[in-house]
């Protein structure tokens with residue numbers, strides 16, 4: 001319907017090719033560092049290719065589809081991936097290949113909560129017999145489960161959850177009830193339409209006594225008809241800001257009976273006579289959340305920001321607007337220092353959070369090994385670290401994606417840029433898996449407790465909080481001094497708020513009031529604590545990584561930029577704490593600007609090194625060839641509104657005025 005408009009060789013493609021020629025480092029080697037080695041890069045590419053070449057996984061661009069089509073396509077693809085593609089290619093969970101799986105998944109998919117929450121919960125909370133019964137069924141999609149914890153009335157405060165599981169000794173069943181409308185489960189992914197089971201978090205009640213939140217497997221739909229079972233009201237909660245392909249659901253249960261064996265009973269059990277047996281700490285009930293907070297920031301937030309950076313930096317390298325030299329040619333917007341100041345720190349955030357996250361995954365794995373031997377002494381530390389890490393990463397990456405989107409001007413507002421999709425995907429990461437403020441407060445609670453202890457009684461990574469402040473020797477811009485600066489700031493923040501808490505409680509104020517009145521400073525301490533962790537982990541990575549000098553230099557520059565950018569955007573905090581002087585702050589600002597200039601020629605190379613395929617981004621601005629304008633025009637042509645040359649409804653409603661206009665104009669014409 002539309003004619004083709006093409007340039008033989010667009011200026012934009014030429015510009016991006018030049019950028020690549022100007023890069024001062026081997027891009028492929030940085031890709032290997034990012035992936036964790038050459039072999040990992042090869043493996044990832046193999047998996048990505050396997051998925052991208054598969055005809056079943058092809059579909060129209062998401063911005064041309066309705067929610068209904070997006071849900072349908074995502075379900076079809078996900079079922080195929082988990083039931084055919086993965087098992088047929090030996091990509092079983094836990095394998096090395098599986099690690100790269102999130103990069104290979106189609107841009108929209110569902111059944112993710114079944115895979116990342118329902119299945120791991122069976123493993124974490126189920127006895128050996130329960131795992132043997134439920135796990136194979138779940139892995140084969142014979143049963144599909146949601147993680148049903150949040151209710152209409154409560155998400156953060158889990159002790160407030162209202163759904164009840166009352167033990168009926170006579171029938172040896174639990175009776176599941178949502179006593180009020182506010183007790184209805186609300187939000188769980190995959191639950192609205194796809195799930196036939198749910199891992200329901202409910203208050204256990206035996207003989208009228210409450211035992212707190214426990215995990216129950218509840219069948220909610222018939223396995224042959226997929227109809228809701230008696231007593232179950234289930235459906236999709238409706239349209240959201242994003243996650244269009246996912247059926248976040250509601251679930252109301254009235255007198256739904258499940259066998260006694262459906263209480264996942266690795267940590268606590270109800271005997272046939274109603275005796276409650278506690279086998280492990282109640283805190284392990286929260287283990288599934290720690291697991292997600294540790295393992296998912298990479299795929300759900302960091303990779304999302306990496307994609308946004310790829311789009312915004314490639315586009316900024318080809319988008320020419322305005323002049324730097326009077327009388328000269330128009331420049332790429334990436335040549336403006338202010339554009340570099342928006343985008344290059346986002347690249348630094350991607351690197352910092354990725355390598356810090358790998359450190360937390362290792363810590364968590366060590367914790368799990370100890371837990372298997374009955375030792376959970378590190379639980380409080382890993383909970384505090386993972387809670388603030390999830391909060392900080394989701395916050396930094398969400399802010400970063402919005403910076404990237406706005407840095408693309410008008411085109412960043414178009415779905416065709418791919419950026420609104422990324423923003424809507426990443427925004428809820430600040431809420432799900434623990435609302436960020438609530439998580440920071442959890443970390444602060446731990447830090448304040450630690451502040452009253454001796455260094456010898458604290459984990460090694462926390463002891464600095466109560467040790468003397470260290471002196472910085474030399475320039476603030478050295479990596480060692482950045483670590484000292486952030487450690488000192490975290491220690492002073494935590495000590496300051498702990499002092500405030502003690503003083504208020506010594507004056508007789510109740511602890512809950514003290515806590516509420518101190519909460520602004522508590523959250524600040526948790527943020528500074530996790531920042532010192534991220535910076536420390538990034539510096540360790542950069543120091544230890546084996547790579548060529550040019551790559552090392554880029555990583556060092558990004559590391560320094562990450563720390564300095566944070567200092568420059570929060571300089572008031574550092575000055576107030578007395579950790580930095582005005583002179584330090586001036587130097588930090590000047591050094592950041594120098595680093596931006598130094599990194600600028602490598603910016604396109606650095607995003608190329610993330611190695612995202614064009615189809616994994618669905619972005620007209622971010623495609624490898626830089627052909628932004630032709631792609632935007634091609635995408636506009638696919639808009640469902642352009643199916644007909646004349647849109648019937650637009651014509652119908654506007655026609656009377658148009659006819660009036662025609663008559664007036666023709667009248668004017670004939671008078672002339």
Ligand SMILES: CCCCCCCC/C=C\C/C=C/C(=O)SCCNC(=O)CCNC(=O)[C@H](O)C(C)(C)COP(=O)(O)OP(=O)(O)OC[C@H]1O[C@@H](n2cnc3c(N)ncnc32)[C@H](O)[C@@H]1OP(=O)(O)O
Pocket residue numbers: 112113147149150155156157158159189283286287289290292293296297298300301379380383390394429431432433434435438442445446
């Ligand atoms: C980037 C993120 C990646 C995620 C990707 C997912 C992709 C798929 C998309 C969506 C899936 C989403 C799923 C969900 O959202 S599932 C629902 C998640 N919900 C939550 O996370 C709820 C948050 N609330 C809580 O965690 C808690 O209830 C609470 C800790 C905030 C409650 O506070 P409070 O009442 O004060 O505490 P308690 O009395 O209950 O506990 C006190 C005690 O226990 C310790 N503790 C708390 N949590 C944990 C934990 N997870 N692990 C270990 N220990 C924990 C706490 O520190 C206290 O200890 P104490 O000081 O020694 O007493």
Ligand SMILES: Cc1cc2nc3c(=O)[nH]c(=O)nc-3n(C[C@H](O)[C@H](O)[C@H](O)COP(=O)(O)OP(=O)(O)OC[C@H]3O[C@@H](n4cnc5c(N)ncnc54)[C@H](O)[C@@H]3O)c2cc1C
Pocket residue numbers: 113147148149150153154155156157186187188189243248428431432433434435436437438441
């Ligand atoms: C896309 C998406 C997917 C989800 N998937 C699932 C799922 O699969 N399964 C599931 O069970 N749940 C799921 N959830 C629910 C999610 O886990 C909750 O929304 C989340 O835990 C926050 O709880 P809330 O909605 O009750 O927020 P609230 O706690 O009501 O938060 C509202 C405000 O109150 C503040 N606040 C709350 N408590 C405190 C406090 N103690 N101190 C200071 N401020 C406080 C918060 O900071 C926030 O500003 C999902 C949510 C979304 C958006």
